[in-house]
Amino acid sequence: MGIDEAFDEHQGTVDEDIEKTKLARERRDLFKKALLGQQDILETIGSGSLSRSTQLKPIHDVDVIAVYDQDQHPQWGSDGPSAEEALEHIRDQVNDLLGKSSGTYANEVRYTLLRNHAVKCFLDEKDDPEAFTVDVMPVLRQADGTLLIPERLSRRWGPANPEYLIDEVAAHQRDWRYFRPLVRVLKQWRLTVPVEGGVKSLVMEVLALNCMPRSGNRSQALKTFFTAAAVRVNEGVHDPADLCGEIQPDLDRAGLSAAFSDAAELADRACAAAAEGNTDDALRLWQKIFGDTFPAPAAQPKPASLISGAPTLITPRPIKDAPQG
Template identity: 30%
Template sequence: MAQFLDDISVTDYQKTSIIEARKNRVIENLTTAFPATSDLPFSRAVLMGSAAKGTIIRPIDDVDVLAVFSNVNNAWSKYQYDSQSFLYRIRKAYDGLSTAQVGARGQAVRIFFQSGGHVDVAPVFSHGNDVYGLPKGDGGWINTSPTVANSWFTKRHAELGYNLSPLVRLLKKWNGAHSKRLRSFHLETMAAHVFSTLGSNRQSGLTSFFEWAPNHIDVSDPGGQSGSLSGYLSWTARQEVIQSFRTAADRAAKARAAEADGDHEEAKRLWRIILGSTFPN
């Protein structure tokens, strides 16, 4: 399990050559397109999502960047009732590159790289107190506090002996191997809620999560803005998620029993079903 976890975790080189490099590319592009003299000056970029939490897994697919724009020239008043024009203007800055409008409500700009993978740039205005206005997709805005959510996760990671992020990386492999029914942010937040204590035994942590997770599906946005994170699940999808947890819990318990009996081949077989075909057999 330790080798598998190492294999799916990003290296220090990838953190700088891919993740930080792509964030810096966003900063360069937006600083050029929206300088301090612009009516819509770019302020700063903040790494968000899995890359910021240390839960991103290989191969690196997407990197999330929060792009904060300044209201120093009263730009907010221009776009207050028309977030679509704001988003389109940011996307236009990437003319000539392969882009797409993405997100649950079409509130981000996705920039694709020829080398593979992409960056999702979420352009926002700061409303103060770590609350940001994000385009809603219908011309309106939604409030979001991703930096607050990130800080909360970082605190939970420390409280759990720095064992939370590694476990979440394994859970993402499970999720990806079984229809990817759960959104990444939802899964991360569930894992942070499930445990009061968490050791470094990954097999034990996974088994406990699968057993307890059905009671923690309805977690709230730790940023305090989006309410319940399970709202995207239909009744049918919710039942499928619960059944997936139960099936994984059963297999994980059997894998641990097999390992205790010295049947390492059977244990590996079961973990491979749980965590996907890249798990060593």
């Protein structure tokens, strides 16, 4: 098996099934269409990793943004109770439109839960460990194109620009067809590294955006990424639109940097082995980085040492009685 074929096979273990991805998009689009029919909503936007095509399987949730007409909600956007009021408003609209028993548009939502920025809408039973949810968030669009999003806990509205990240990921993908697939690979890899407190999915995506090249083969690109990310992560990983600050303030930077450095060293050796024609050794090194789902031949056992000359005859030692104790 060649290097490219091995990466293709590993990618297949990371990517979600096409039909399940299609279903997730259909559920997201159902919410977008239903909400767009409301008089106070100007537009609806798909957000999150599914809209960037960087989603990691299994897909349990999708994100929808509803842009409201501030002329119809003049009190929104100000500090105070309006943040929670906006969330309650969109929850009422979702239940009226898509409630399981009496939705006027469809009957999909079993119950809803108010979160800090959005309303989580459950489409499956509460005790289902793989319950699918749609997070809907009310926002106000500003003159500069950014969005004001509600923060229920702080009773404030804050700026954000999720569309910026969507556009940046799409641009990187246009330049290099392996970008989105490798983002998914790296998101899966992060789950296996010994980093205290874990690593948020978005951290890996933004690091990939900053550190992944826009050309070349996957092996060299990953080598470049791991090497650059080992340094870059020490600066903290921030919102690429420069509006929301650090993505994971409590990130174990030292631990993640060390994991990147270890992976960079293995990737460097893998690239060197491939360049020398030692494909099997290269595959085994990539498997050390990505785990058993990355295909590689088993290591060959070392041959036994050859003994030259005639075998030496060993005379058995005579057995003697000895006192026991």
